[in-house]
Amino acid sequence: MFCLGAEQCWFGAMIAFLLISFAMIAAIFACARIAHRSVRPISYDMERLLGYVLLPVLGDVIMVVAPSEPLAMFGALLFFAGTDWMLLELVNFIAVYCSSQFRGTIWAFLFAAMATVDTVVILSNVFTGFVFKLEPTAFMPWMGSFILIPQPWLLVHQCITLLMFLAAVILLLNKAILVPAVYSERYVVMLIAVLASVGTDIYYLSTDTPLGFSFVAYTICALLGFFFAIVYKPFIVIDRLLSRVVSEFGEVIAVFDGDANCLFVNDVAREQFGLDPDDLHSGNALFTRFLGEGSSYVVEHEREAYDSLNGVQRYFRVRYSVIADKKQRVVGGYLIVYDQTEYEESLIEERKATEEAQFRADHDSLTGLYRKHKFCEAVERLFSENPNVNYAIAVSNVKDFSLINDIYGSEEGDDLLVRIATALREKANPGTLYARLASDHFAVCFDRDRVSYRMFIDLPDQVAYVNADRLFPVVVHVGLYEVTDRSLSVPIMIDRAMRAAKSIGSEYAHERRLAIYDDAMRDELLWSKKVIGAFDRAMREHQIRPYVQPQVNADGVVRGGEALARWIHPEWGELRPDRFIPIFERNGMIVQLDKHIWEESCRILRDWANRGIDMYVAVNISPRDFFFIDVAQTFIDLVEKHGIAPQALHLEITEAVVMEKGAAAMAALERLRAAGFVVEMDDFGSGYSSLGMLKDMPVDVLKVDMAFLSRAKDPERARKILEGVIALSESLGMPSIVEGVETSEQYDMLRAMGCGLFQGYYFARPMPFPDFEKKYLD
Secondary structure, three states: OEEOOOOHHHHHHHHHHHHHHHHHHHHHHHHHHHHHHOOOOOHHHHHHHHHHHHHHHHHHHHHHHOOOHHHHHHHHHHHHHHHHHHHHHHHHHHHHHOOOOOOOOHHHHHHHHHHHHHHHHHHOHHHHOOOEEEEEOOOOOOOOOEEEEEOHHHHHHHHHHHHHHHHHHHHHHHHHHHOOHHHHHHHHHHHHHHHHHHHHHHHHHHOOOOOOOHHHHHHHHHHHHHHHHHHOOOHHHHHHHHHHHHHHOOOEEEEEEOOOOEEEEOHHHHHHHOOOOOOOHHHHHHHHHHHOOOOOOOOOEEEEEEEEEOOEEEEEEEEEEEEEOOOOOEEEEEEEEEEOHHHHHHHHHHHHHHHHHHHHHHEOOOOOOEOHHHHHHHHHHHHHHOOOOOEEEEEEEEOOHHHHHHHHOHHHHHHHHHHHHHHHHHHOOOOOEEEEEEOOEEEEEEEOOOOOOHHHHHHHHHOOEEOOEEEEEOOEEEEEEEOOOOOOOHHHHHHHHHHHHHOOOOOOOOOOOEEEOOHHHHHHHHHHHHHHHHHHHHHHOOOEEEEEEEEEEOOOOEEEEEEEEEEEEOOOEEEOHHHOHHHHHHHOOHHHHHHHHHHHHHHHHHHHHHOOOOOEEEEEOOOOHHHHOOHHHHHHHHHHHHOOOHHHEEEEEEHHHHHHHOHHHHHHHHHHHHOOOEEEEEOOOOOOOOHHHHHHOOOOEEEEEOHHHHOOOOHHHHHHHHHHHHHHHHHOOOOEEEEOOOOHHHHHHHHHHOOOEEEOOOOOOOEEHHHHHHHHHO
């Protein structure tokens, strides 16, 4: 029997009961506020538990101090129903606390169902009296008191609460057994608190004690949960872990107190430096070894040091840090010695690799000279540092370098490039910059007041022949740009020097190896742009048309003619071929122009065939044509289209065709000859022509330029060579044509040599086809 109210002997207990109750309620609210602010995942479950604990606490207080039966009944109902839901939330909290899953499981559903049924029965006690009854007692009549008489369902309620307590105990006991001993204290303490709550609850309900203190056990249990879940820090565990971490840390560590006494040296320090594990003074020796004699223990230090370790030089980074209290009083310090040797070596290797990669990016791998972008940077820096020096930029170009690679192989080509680079270095003065721009193009920036241009004229003499083969001379053309306008970018200066080199053209004569960029070249560049811009309109309006220059035999009879392109511009008038043909050769438009001349020539031959005129027309094929179109198929299609005999269309090529395209060009010429076309070699003897090449080239006619004689230093010797070439061609069954015949004396001399066909101003200048027909065919 439990009796509410008492006199005298219970007065002190009542006062203590109320003080404890209010203290517990205040503690619950304070802890709930802290939990609400916490960012820990468990804080939400903690808040819920503290909220539910208030229910039985308030119910117990109301039940004890109630002056009337209805209020006492309300307190009792709140106590018993609140206990159900407080215990349900306790089980859930402990499950989260122990890292177990409870919420959402079948057990959570069963416990919630039991708590719900029990709550309904308890609340219905007002009408049924099936759980408990209240009877007045005379313990403290001045307050009013009641005795709680247990009824049958109260035993069921106790069983339900014991089941929930048992679930909490099982969770805590299981966790306490499984975790390491250093962590078990937080679970064991909670386990004791839960068991204490069970005991006080059983004692309170099984006796007639007028004051119930089981709510105190509930509150203490909840507050302990709050402490371990929100506030608690396992300092012992942290201390042990930190000690273990420091001991096994991969770097040397020594710890000192405020009086510079060594407190701890880790295993790494002992192993690496052979320190005595029982002599902590060895830590002070380590301090002195790296920071020097007299270094202060109350001042922070950081330095880099080299030291010998096991006979090997090592690189260390040393740091000594001071530990101070809140009043900035030194309480100790610790020394860390980082072995940075491998890291430093990796940095050195990485730096070396980066420098090598940068060098490869900036320097040509074959010659070691600057690449173009690095050369431009270096030249700009050179100009900036030497504003009063007169500089020049030279660019070299190896004539027919691709042919050298084709004939002798890339190894011989590379060797030639290395020899050119070596010659540039040996000839130039200090302060000169060099670069390999691309392929066979080199660039040099030099002080033109200190370096003679003769250096570049003599350059080919050092690399005169490929692989000592004197049958294949190396011709190097050099273009110079004298730097007068430094506002121009270096790439533009290089382009101007390159343009000067290319202006030397296809000349192989050693007298002209060097060209200097001037205003005339600038004007030529502007002219090139104008010509290129006007080309499309010229083709549409047939401003470019074929002229023909007759070819006559030894009897003076015209046998045919060579079709030559002429441009009749509405503003510029008649343009000589040398004003536009080289431009189109460089940019590839020559292909379109050639196809136009070929088409017009075939149309004319078709007209002649219809009129029964038996004459041929010779057309020129540019080396560039072989790069862009199938030359053989193009001519085969043309003669089929116009229905003319292939023999009526003679095809003039230069030896440069074979030089530049090699086997591909040879195959195309063989195919054309097999189809019935007559192939003529134009300008024989002006370049690399040799007897060896003559025997292999698929041609039917040799065409020799009279300029061969005029350019010779020994005209008589050249005349004999010309006579020999004519005789040789005839003996090979290859008729010869000499062009450039301008006088009757030349005509007579060539007839005497046995030449069969002639072309030149002596007979006629190139003329429109209608004029040719009127003069020779009508």
